[in-house]
Amino acid sequence: MEFRHLRYFLVLAEELHFGRAARRLAISQPPLSLNIQQLEASVGARLFDRDSRGVRLTAAGRAFRESATALLAQAEAARALAREIEAGAVGRLRVGFVGSMLYRGLPQYLRDFEAAYPGIQVALTELNSQEQIDALLHDELDAAFIHTGRVPDALQATLVHSEPFVCCLPADHALAARTELPLSELRSEAFVLFSRQASPDYYSRIFDMCASQGFYPQIRHEVRHWLSVVSLVSQGMGVAVVPAALARSGMAGAAFRPLAGTGVRSEVYCVWKTAPDHPARDNFVAMVRAEAGHATQAGSQVQA
Template sequence: MLDLGQVRCFVAAATELNFRRAAALLNMTQPPLSRQIHLLEDSLGVMLFERVGRTVKLTTEGRVFLADATRLLSLAEQAESTVRRASKGKTGRVRIGFTGAAGYELIPQLLVEASRVLPDIDVVLLELISVAQIEAFAANAIDLGFQRPLPSRQKLESLLVNEEPLIVALPKGHPLCRYEQIELRQLNNQPFIMHSPTHGKYFYDRITSMTTAEGVNLNVAQYIDQTPTILSLVRAGLGLGILPASAQRFHYDKVEFRSIANNTIQAEMCMVWRADQDNPAVTAFRLMAAEYFAKKAQG
């Protein structure tokens, strides 16, 4: 097994072809350097230098060994740098779960920032609804999640990264389209495309709470998990829907959107992570993301 200290002495001496100057480069005196090279030669069973008076030159074996020795030291330095960067979270892999809403702008913009600040971190993306992300945390399948806030028995921590208002989606030509804003009471007994109480639990709970407080009865025609499908059914005239404002970005034809009058309930997006996670790359990415969203919020 080669001793890297001995190899380093050899490379310095082979580069300088002067033991005194080589020793000075390594911040040592000449006798210890000569001793290290002798030990290396004994280990290899070959002579690496020809010593003629005060001058030295490489033997054939020395010239052959120099190329590999230089490469070995370079790899050792690279490995050392890599492990130090990994310990500081500069390298590694981060598995990120995200909802469709987060995937439209939030995730792409965040990845642009990550490529600038943490270019050596490998990001793996998984598009999952919020409920599925909770399950993915339990299965240790994701490290960070961008999701709607949901209760969990796991020890999860979260940071609010975005809020947006809820709006009403209507099929084009619906009588309510003539209003600039919709009163919740105007939705009473209207056919309604509702988020699923299981997979769409976050929006189901918020919409139900909001309409119940106003004494509004929603005539639910269908329960659906995903925003694009809700919009498709609204476009087909099968009912109205209440969705986050970001749903407008899907640009469905024959669907119009109206704000809800006097509504203060927002759709929240959170960055979520396990409280007990100890991956330096995840911590570095999370802190970078937190700083990015804080700056974005300040404008």
């Protein structure tokens, strides 16, 4: 039995006339008769009565008509779903992110993607950079936003955000009255630092920044989330060096000041696994790369 047989059967069941059915199917009458005979042989039952009074569905034919209609509808739905999945228009997308991405464009990326692909269900998971890399390698995430571009060969990475580091101080700290600070001014301060386990790159980058200014940071607390860093600083538990975007967190009690004389940038990369095939992920990555590129160009024009 083939889907062609079912289509021919359903048209004949509507027309109850071999000539009219053949014209609708754009074939001649003999092939139609042959296909109906093949279908009846395959089913093992007579589906039509044919005599001088015309063509009629048998009881078996009437029952088979319902099943044939459902089968063809399911087949069409399956074809449509396959086309939509191939186009990346339906399905599920699992996206990991570091907390600072909430202030670095992630909400806008999601709004734009969901507007363009309403059939894609996006599931977010907040993890540190290393956890996201592991999740990508184990196919537990489809795309991720992390703090490093150094990733295993199985992954691809593209830079989507770059900005300066700033100093985060308690609002009542004496240095908060300054409009700009050299990092060396913090040499005697207790630091709240992003955990080395959570992001080795960030940890070493801040250490290297301090070392270039002739000191090593006195670490009082290590935490796993950027907002925890800012929260502890806001409560007078130390100072921190954080990405500039965190100044938009609106955390009461924290002050953010530009750092003078440091060219080190805070970067975020979009990362994904090159296999297996995932059209929805590819559409998401393409959109993020395009929007990140536009943002970079706009920033360059403003600075110029």
